[in-house]
Amino acid sequence: MNDFFDDKISERLGGASFGKSTVIYKFELIKRAKAAARKAHPELSLIDMGVGEPDWPADEIVVKTLAEEAGKPENRWYSDNGIPEFQEAAAGYLEKVYGVKGLVPSENIIHGIGSKPVLAMLPICFINPGDLLLTTVPGYPVTATYTRYLGGEVYNLPLLESNDFLPDLDSVPPAVLKKAKLLYINYPNNPTGAVATREFFRHAVDFALKNNVIVIHDAAYGALTYDGYKPLSLMSIEGAMDVAIEVHSLSKAFNMTGWRIGFVCGNSKAVKAYATVKDNTDSGQFRAIQKAGIKAFNNTSITEKTISKYSRRFDLLVDALNETGFRTKKPKGSFYCYVKAPSGTEDGKVFNTASEFSEFLIKESLISTVPWDDAGKYVRFSVTFEAEDIGKERQVIDEMKRRIKKLKLKF
Helix, strand or coil: CCCCCCCCCCHHHCHHHCCCCCCCCHHHHHHHHHHHHHHHCCCCCCEECCCCCCCCCCCHHHHHHHHHHHCCHHHCCCCCCCCHHHHHHHHHHHHHHHCCCCCCHHHHEEEECCHHHHHHHHHHHHCCCCCEEEEEECCCCHHHHHHHHCCCEEEEEECCHHHCCCCCHHHCCHHHHHHEEEEEEECCCCCCCCCCCHHHHHHHHHHHHHHCCEEEEECCCCCCECCCCCCCCHHHCCCHHHHEEEEEECCCCCCCHHHCCEEEEECHHHHHHHHHHHHCCCCCCCHHHHHHHHHHHCCCHHHHHHHHHHHHHHHHHHHHHHHCCCCCCCCCECCEEEEECCCEECCCCECCCHHHHHHHHHHHHCEECEEECCCCCEEEEECCCCCCCHHHHHHHHHHHHHHHHHHCEEC
């Protein structure tokens, strides 16, 4: 029997084929594999190394601020494109942490309800049918998805280990460049953990100026850096304000994932375009949450504590992975460790893809990772696993190492 909506779904969502695809989304596959593994191995606890969000809740001073502000009558109104105090605090944060100076908060910064909707709205600001987005893969797909929704095209730039997981901008063919309108980059990078150099950002700005392309830099992990690498903003590069937009989030640096608060920084006309779309999409984040965000901006020691924990866990994780046959080194940013998947096992099992290995690892050892087959066969381990203290962290990593060694992997 035909459903009333069968012929009414938009073509961008698949039209009459909507809901009939047999392709299963990667994270749904992981979810199903976890459930099956738990049933098959009730004696084992899940070691979840695939989590893409912090294991700590927001700091108590941030939570307290929300509680205090939530009941104030002046905070009950729509905030629309945000409160000025948040813009000013964000500008101060960018100067303190990233060294970005000269921002006009009312012109160069506007809040967003998390970075995901911001990345969805930005193509609406710039993409016309036939325009093209240059985007890095593997990576966060939201901007590419919306570009396609709008009738645009997407050209993938592979992130390869041989190039330090930076895109080769000079490899883009002239015919592609002719249609390019946007370039999406993300550093520190998800999933590779790579960081950008100042030289790469300089090249990206020059590339944008030369080819008339807008740069969107997703800086969700920007403040999470280790071992001497300092947080680096694209907006600190001369000329970036003419061609770029940077998207920041409080989810990762301040453990505020579910709070849905972030901001856009950049060229005033680009920010105004985003504000116009946003004004017709949402009515702004709750003022009390914005004020809690201000409290976070003014207490960067929260991020410093988080960095200390992740850095310690990376040391443990990297050592354990190298001891079990993987070859990796400590990343300079994010909370991900991106490693080549093994080719198989000593008893003859072959992994043709990273997805096959990841599924095997869950089913056989109840260790969850995230596979990526976009530019080679890799899996992502995260240091956001749950462990309440240093002793528990060691226990988790030691148990992970023990289980992996039993698999007798081949590389």
